[in-house]
Amino acid sequence: MRILVTGGTGYIGSHTAVELLNAGHEVVIFDNLSNSDIEVVDKIKKITGKSLVFYYADMLDKPALDKIFDQEPIDCVIHFAGLKAVGESVKNPYLYYHNNIVGTLNLIEAMQTHGVTNMIFSSSATVYGTPKSVPIDETFEKGQCVNPYGWTKSMIEQILTDIQRANAWNVVLLRYFNPIGAHPSGLIGEKPNGVPNNLMPYITQVAIGERKELGVFGNDYDTPDGTGIRDYIHVVDLANAHVCALKKIGDRSGLSVYNIGTGKGYSVLEVIRNFEKVNGIPIPYSIRPRREGDLASYYANADKAKRELGWQPKYGIEDMVRDSWNFQQMQGRSVSSEQDS
Numbered sequence: 529m530r531i532l533v534t535g536g537t538g539y540i541g542s543h544t545a546v547e548l549l550n551a552g553h554e555v556v557i558f559d560n561l562s563n564s565d566i567e568v569v570d571k572i573k574k575i576t577g578k579s580l581v582f583y584y585a586d587m588l589d590k591p592a593l594d595k596i597f598d599q600e601p602i603d604c605v606i607h608f609a610g611l612k613a614v615g616e617s618v619k620n621p622y623l624y625y626h627n628n629i630v631g632t633l634n635l636i637e638a639m640q641t642h643g644v645t646n647m648i649f650s651s652s653a654t655v656y657g658t659p660k661s662v663p664i665d666e667t668f669e670k671g672q673c674v675n676p677y678g679w680t681k682s683m684i685e686q687i688l689t690d691i692q693r694a695n696a697w698n699v700v701l702l703r704y705f706n707p708i709g710a711h712p713s714g715l716i717g718e719k720p721n722g723v724p725n726n727l728m729p730y731i732t733q734v735a736i737g738e739r740k741e742l743g744v745f746g747n748d749y750d751t752p753d754g755t756g757i758r759d760y761i762h763v764v765d766l767a768n769a770h771v772c773a774l775k776k777i778g779d780r781s782g783l784s785v786y787n788i789g790t791g792k793g794y795s796v797l798e799v800i801r802n803f804e805k806v807n808g809i810p811i812p813y814s815i816r817p818r819r820e821g822d823l824a825s826y827y828a829n830a831d832k833a834k835r836e837l838g839w840q841p842k843y844g845i846e847d848m849v850r851d852s853w854n855f856q857q858m859q860g861r862s863v864s865s866e867q868d869s
């Protein structure tokens with residue numbers, strides 16, 4: 529298939545482009561490079577030995593989107609483009625609603641105009657809000673999101689659900705748990721702007737000496753070691769879930785929703801210990817107060833994706849911490865970063 533990957537130079541989009549090319553698909557990327565680098569295009573080509581088409585375009589620019597669809601015969605859109613920093617979304621909700629929602633509406637309109645009716649969307653486990661129990665499966669009701677970023681994901685899910693129903697689209701909503709790791713080549717990975725929001729980039733920045741210590745938010749949760757438990761998934765496994773989800777698009781199955789996680793949770797301290805053991809580097813940390821909105825334990829029941837998509841995660845926590853560190857070492861220290869602790 530010929531796949532349009534929006535946000536395809538970003539963290540998950542770039543890994544998905546690699547897996548799509550490896551699986552024999554053709555890839556067209558557009559990205560406004562607001563949170564990624566143009567060099568990623570060459571790195572994807574280097575990893576795969578295959579070519580792809582790149583457009584520098586913003587999804588807020590409707591004529592630019594129309595131009596891409598005029599030029600490219602697209603079978604399916606995999607929609608990653610969006611802003612994703614939770615804290616920033618709390619400070620500047622308008623930016624998030626405007627970019628993520630208006631951008632997606634523009635994309636939908638361009639797709640309608642050009643008769644493209646297949647989409648796989650990057651959603652998030654955050655749409656479950658505070659779940660009644662764990663593991664979380666797809667039959668759980670969506671909940672109250674705790675920040676504007678989460679609401680953009682929940683609202684886009686609703687928009688796509690309604691569009692699918694009204695216009696006979698094929699839509700797959702993939703609800704990611706916690707992607708970490710990097711491509712084993714070390715060429716592509718997660719490069720957060722500023723102070724990382726997430727655990728793994730923070731750990732690797734401490735490991736490389738860019739930050740003094742890791743803050744662990746709360747050690748009095750109702751978990752075996754008191755720290756929060758999350759479902760970490762290797763980004764290459766996550767990328768492959770998109771390739772598997774194309775099967776649903778091919779089957780013209782209407783609307784499908786899948787959790788994409790490993791189904792196994794690790795605590796913050798377990799992740800730190802695994803990183804230290806596998807990479808031989810101590811990670812200094814200090815316990816800080818709980819963060820508002822953080823839950824004790826959050827992990828997936830991912831059986832539906834395994835059953836219906838034939839998708840199976842291949843990488844374990846050791847691979848995740850090794851590949852994250854490999855990527856950070858290939859990047860080196862960022863000159864512009866500030867010590868925040």
Ligand SMILES: NC(=O)c1ccc[n+]([C@@H]2O[C@H](COP(=O)([O-])OP(=O)(O)OC[C@H]3O[C@@H](n4cnc5c(N)ncnc54)[C@H](O)[C@@H]3O)[C@@H](O)[C@H]2O)c1
Nearest residue numbers: 535538539540559560561562563564586587609610650652
């Ligand atoms: N990383 C996670 O933990 C996680 C978890 C759940 C869901 N998601 C979702 O997955 C998707 C990809 O996440 P990621 O971690 O790869 O993020 P990322 O920031 O690395 O990638 C997003 C890409 O979208 C581009 N982009 C943003 N706004 C754009 C616009 N208006 N027009 C064109 N391009 C635009 C950015 O430049 C970037 O390259 C996002 O939608 C995110 O919300 C991510």
